[in-house]
Amino acid sequence: xxxxxxxxxxxxxxxxxxxxxxxxxxxxxxxxxxxxxxxxxxxxxxxxxxxxxxxxxxxxxxxxxxxxxxxxxxxxxxxxxxxxxxxxxxxxxxxxxxxxxxxxxxxxxxxxxxxxxxxxxxxxxxxxxxxxxxxxxxxxxxxxxxxxxxxxxxxxxxxxxxxxxxxxxxxxxxxxxxxxxxxxxxxxxxxxxxxxxxxxxxxxxxxxxxxxxxxxxxxxxxxxxxxxxxxxxxxxxxxxxxxxxxxxxxxxxxxxxxxxxxxxxxxxxxxxxxxxxxxxxxxxxxxxxxxxxxxxxxxxxxxxxxxxxxxxxxxxxxxxxxxxxxxxxxxxxxxxxxxxxxxxxxxxx
Numbered sequence: 001x002x003x004x005x006x007x008x009x010x011x012x013x014x015x016x017x018x019x020x021x022x023x024x025x026x027x028x029x030x031x032x033x034x035x036x037x038x039x040x041x042x043x044x045x046x047x048x049x050x051x052x053x054x055x056x057x058x059x060x061x062x063x064x065x066x067x068x069x070x071x072x073x074x075x076x077x078x079x080x081x082x083x084x085x086x087x088x089x090x091x092x093x094x095x096x097x098x099x100x101x102x103x104x105x106x107x108x109x110x111x112x113x114x115x116x117x118x119x120x121x122x123x124x125x126x127x128x129x130x131x132x133x134x135x136x137x138x139x140x141x142x143x144x145x146x147x148x149x150x151x152x153x154x155x156x157x158x159x160x161x162x163x164x165x166x167x168x169x170x171x172x173x174x175x176x177x178x179x180x181x182x183x184x185x186x187x188x189x190x191x192x193x194x195x196x197x198x199x200x201x202x203x204x205x206x207x208x209x210x211x212x213x214x215x216x217x218x219x220x221x222x223x224x225x226x227x228x229x230x231x232x233x234x235x236x237x238x239x240x241x242x243x244x245x246x247x248x249x250x251x252x253x254x255x256x257x258x259x260x261x262x263x264x265x266x267x268x269x270x271x272x273x274x275x276x277x278x279x280x281x282x283x284x285x286x287x288x289x290x291x292x293x294x295x296x297x298x299x300x301x302x303x304x305x306x307x308x309x310x311x312x313x314x315x316x317x318x319x320x321x322x323x324x325x326x327x328x329x330x331x332x333x334x335x336x337x338x339x340x341x342x343x344x345x346x347x348x349x
Contacts, residue, residue: 012056039063078128080121186210209262216245262287
């Protein structure tokens with residue numbers, strides 16, 4: 001807003017003599033003045049033009065001063081309104097102030113007092129408009145900065161995810177028996193989460209956790225990963241450490257706390273005999289319970305160094321037996337229903 005431009009004042013009164021008098025006074029003071037003979041005409045002008053002040057009588061035909069104030073405030077909340085009233089209308093003038101009038105002037109007018117009120121009213125209007133423009137500009141800057149930060153975070157997360165996916169590929173390259181395992185677990189976990197009616201954002205985070213759940217195996221020696229026989233106690237401890245390694249790899253990723261918990265606890269058992277924390281039942285994060293079922297199924301239906309894959313029928317029997325002990329019974333039931341509908345992903349022979 002250019003404050004060097006002369007202020008624009010709208011004079012509203014059904015008496016032409018008062019309008020002309022005020023028009024002359026305001027014009028001589030350097031203002032640009034417009035006139036309206038009643039409230040309806042005034043509203044038309046406020047809709048079409050931008051004024052810095054309205055000076056209006058209270059008693060007018062068609063629409064009185066109180067209603068005029070309310071309509072003006074709806075059109076332009078910053079626009080200051082000065083009411084003019086006779087001595088007998090003081091109560092009405094006070095009511096006008098309650099409805100948003102900036103000031104009121106008693107007739108006959110005291111032009112010195114009116115001049116002060118006009119100056120202050122115009123200043124108020126311009127300050128309010130400046131503040132509104134500043135807030136709009138500030139909000140735009142905040143949105144712009146927020147979007148810049150969001151884009152930067154998306155880029156960082158994309159880069160990190162691509163890096164971790166490279167680790168997933170490295171893990172699968174180390175062990176031909178687990179090639180494609182993480183993707184299948186993620187796909188099947190997403191199916192279960194969707195069938196359970198979880199929110200879409202949570203479903204996608206479970207999918208991400210499924211993709212990343214075995215990243216920690218990058219720290220497991222090849223000799224342990226590829227061992228065809230039974231693990232020694234030391235080898236078992238090394239293998240059981242891979243969820244903790246996964247959590248450590250993901251630890252510095254912003255907003256990954258729930259994903260870390262899912263990957264950390266996907267080897268917990270429903271009966272509390274799992275690892276690393278020995279959590280039981282619903283103390284295990286739901287995403288981890290879903291991953292546990294999807295992981296167990298894919299492990300059973302894939303070839304491993306220590307045994308060939310199980311048939312689908314045998315895998316279904318194993319899942320059914322594990323429900324309530326190793327696996328969450330509700331999640332397992334949902335997974336079995338998806339198998340019945342031929343919806344789950346199984347490793348191709």
